Amino acid sequence: MANFVPVKKDQHQNLKLANKRDLSHAAGQHIVPITAAEYAQASASFPVVFVKNPDSPRFRSVAMLGLESGENLFFQDNKWSALSVPQSIGMVPFALGLDPDKENTLTSCIDVDSEFVGEDKDLPLFDEEGKETEVFVNIQKSLGRLYENEKMTENFVKELEENNLLHELELRIDLSNGEKKKLVGLYTIDEEKVKTLSDEKVVDFHKRGLFVPIYAMLGSLGQINRLVQLRNQASATKVVGIQIAPVATEAANEEVAES
Numbered sequence: 001m002a003n004f005v006p007v008k009k010d011q012h013q014n015l016k017l018a019n020k021r022d023l024s025h026a027a028g029q030h031i032v033p034i035t036a037a038e039y040a041q042a043s044a045s046f047p048v049v050f051v052k053n054p055d056s057p058r059f060r061s062v063a064m065l066g067l068e069s070g071e072n073l074f075f076q077d078n079k080w081s082a083l084s085v086p087q088s089i090g091m092v093p094f095a096l097g098l099d100p101d102k103e104n105t106l107t108s109c110i111d112v113d114s115e116f117v118g119e120d121k122d123l124p125l126f127d128e129e130g131k132e133t134e135v136f137v138n139i140q141k142s143l144g145r146l147y148e149n150e151k152m153t154e155n156f157v158k159e160l161e162e163n164n165l166l167h168e169l170e171l172r173i174d175l176s177n178g179e180k181k182k183l184v185g186l187y188t189i190d191e192e193k194v195k196t197l198s199d200e201k202v203v204d205f206h207k208r209g210l211f212v213p214i215y216a217m218l219g220s221l222g223q224i225n226r227l228v229q230l231r232n233q234a235s236a237t238k239v240v241g242i243q244i245a246p247v248a249t250e251a252a253n254e255e256v257a258e259s
Contacts, residue, residue: 003113004095009130015110016121017093017135026089027075030066033088035149036156036213043220045074045082047227050157050166050187059157059166059187064227067173067239068181073230081230087146093117096143106147108140156213163201165193165214167246171224174241184247188221189214 007015026032031051039048046063063086065072074082093114099107110117110125125136132140160166167190171183194214197205205211221244228239 001113002093002111004097004109004111006097006099006101006107006109007125007136009126009132012110013126013130014119015112015117015125016119017123017125018116018118019122021092021116022078023075023080023085023089023092024078025092026065027072028070029089030069030071031062031064032086033150034061034063034086035088035146036061036153037149038084038086039213039216039220041084042086043216043223045084045223045226046220047223048217048220049169051185052187054185059161061153061157064224067171067183067227067231071231073227073234076230076234087142087149091139091142091146094139094143096147108136108143156210159210160189163193163197165189167193169244170247172241172243172245173239176238176240179237189217190246191218 005011034042034046034048042048042063046065048061048063050059051062052059065074067073074080093111093116095109095111096106097109099105123135124133127133166187168184169186169188171186173181173183175181205214224242224244228242232238
């Protein structure tokens with residue numbers, strides 16, 4: 001289990017980072033956080049969707065790496081096969097956390113129990129004079145960009161919610177052994193509602209660059225077929241059928257019943 005602590009010169013002056021790091025920590029993750037700034041690039045490899053916990057109204061933006069829990073189809077035989085690596089997993093063993101010495105202040109944290117961290121590794125975080133090395137400076141800049149992108153994504157999701165542009169999907173999977181599975185709790189942008197935005201709203205969205213992540217997310221759903229291909233290459237139990245469809249709302253169900 002990760003053990004993140006704030007990086008402090010007086011405590012970690014001799015701490016170093018392994019020169020070679022892999023993505024084995026993501027081997028069992030079927031979804032990973034992703035920011036709106038990454039959608040365009042990520043859409044060439046992953047389906048990008050929103051999910052939320054049943055006990056929380058907050059949507060999370062994620063890339064799908066597998067078709068079921070614990071399945072990462074892009075990390076096989078210790079190799080990463082996607083065209084890009086989501087920032088959230090590429091930053092390991094670093095993360096942002098609260099500075100215990102400064103109220104409400106974020107600081108760079110490191111997983112001191114990570115196999116990529118130790119005094120016997122290759123890349124120091126501080127030089128002999130106690131100054132931050134270029135390696136650590138660049139890591140902090142990357143963490144800062146990730147934070148800004150996460151805040152931007154929160155605002156993007158809020159904009160979609162306020163304009164009622166989200167709808168729920170369900171993914172139905174038929175397996176070669178006769179088993180049928182259904183993935184629920186996936187959300188994406190409702191393209192039909194996007195088309196009905198007012199001219200004023202369209203101009204506003206265009207000026208603020210919101211259509212780039214909107215259409216990147218919509219286009220990324222085609223990568224579900226890529227997940228099927230990867231699953232069928234790696235498993236004896238093949239996916240023989242897959243369907244993704246909007247979840248009918250209560251209002252739509254009432255209309256059908258009335259008709």
